[in-house]
Amino acid sequence: MSTALQPPVPRPARVGYATCRGVEDVEAMPVLAAFARRGVSAEAVCWNDPAVDWAGYDLVLVRSVWDYVQCRPEFLAWARRVSALTRLANPARVLERNTDKAYLRGLAAAGLPVVPTLWVGPGDPPDAVAAADWPELVVKPTVSSGARDTVRSADRAEALAHVAALTAAGRTAMVQPYLTMVEDEGETSLLYLGGEFSHAVRRGPMLGGGFADVAREPAADQLALAERVLAVAAEPGELLYSRVDLVRLADGTPALIELELTEPRLFLDLCPDGPDRLAAAACALLPRPVAGR
Structure with missing residues (x-):
């Protein structure tokens, strides 16, 4: 009988679909099913669950991590930690840049057309906001998602009060015109x-x-x-x-x-093969072959 060592049996690639607690992510199940059709084992896991073994995944897909706005430093620390264990998509360096909307300043400085924006950080005078001649203002923090902590108002006093509240809390406010x-x-x-x-x-x-x-x-x-x-x-x-x-x-x-x-809705339901397109693109990032560990 041969005693030669047998090569390890390849196992299905594993993908972690990072989400958070208490959300309804309508894109999750179609995407997980699309992975399954490709022979990839994919499961939804909470990004801040301490019991998750991130090293056990060949790829971690950052998706509905919508609670990060309340704990951005912890979220970015998680992203860096996972990146040291496996592949993260999008990468941690992208998440770090993109989770603060101040990135728009850099894109505008690069010559790209960006919606006009005034920036007011803690300690900055709000004079420019008071002088803005836009009929209606939209005020929001640079770290936010959806319309959280966002105010739309034609009342300068109300807009300035929201700017003051944001900056008093140590946040940077961005003020834009409401585009009718x-x-x-x-x-x-x-x-x-x-x-x-x-x-x-x-x-x-x-x-x-x-x-x-x-x-x-x-x-x-x-x-x-x-x-x-x-x-x-x-x-x-x-x-x-x-x-x-x-x-x-x-x-x-x-x-x-x-x-x-970082965590946008991708409107996969409005694209007939959207989940399959995302799964196919993600599978291109997986190592080949994937052997058992």
């Missing part, structure tokens, strides 16, 4: 998976009345701007997923309102 054209045009979100354009969505305004999100064919100028934004914001091959949110200014030109690289 979003009530007709909406925002256009362009979704990229594996570095390639996948689909686009027309989104209703988050502040005030809106309309249903629907699939949309982006205009040539929107697609061109999204490509420019991503070329400046990331290295080639750095991003597994990205969402570029654009609006049109009063003169009709597109401008960036947000670049979502």
Whole structure:
């Protein structure tokens, strides 16, 4: 009988789908099923669950980690720790840049059209905000998600009071004009998976009345701007997923309102093969072959 050592039996690749407690992530189950169709074992796990063995995954996919805004330092420490154990997508360095909306300042400085923004940090005078001639203001902290801690107001006193409350809490406030054209045009979100354009969505305004999100064919100028934004914001091959949110200014030109690289909804339900596209792009990051450990 041969006593030669047998090679280890390959095991299915394992993917952790990072989420958080108490959320309804409608994209999770379709994406997990898409991985299963490819012979990949994928499961949803809470990013801050101390019992999770992150080293046991070949890839950790950062998805619905929507509670990070209350504990950004801890979240970034987790991302760096997981990156030392396995592959994280998007990478920790991307999450660190993207979880503070001050990244918009850098993109504007690089010559990209960004929605006009005033920045007020702790200790900064709010004079510029008081003098802004925009009919309505939107005030929000630079670390936030959705419309959390966001105020829309035509009352300067109310807007300034919110700026003061944010800065008193040690947060940086960003002040932008409310763009009425979003009530007709909406925002256009362009979704990229594996570095390639996948689909686009027309989104209703988050502040005030809106309309249903629907699939949309982006205009040539929107697609061109999204490509420019991503070329400046990331290295080639750095991003597994990205969402570029654009609006049109009063003169009709597109401008960036947000670049979502951390935990955006990808609107996979509005793309017929969206979950499969994401799973396929993620599988391209997996090591081959994957042997048992």
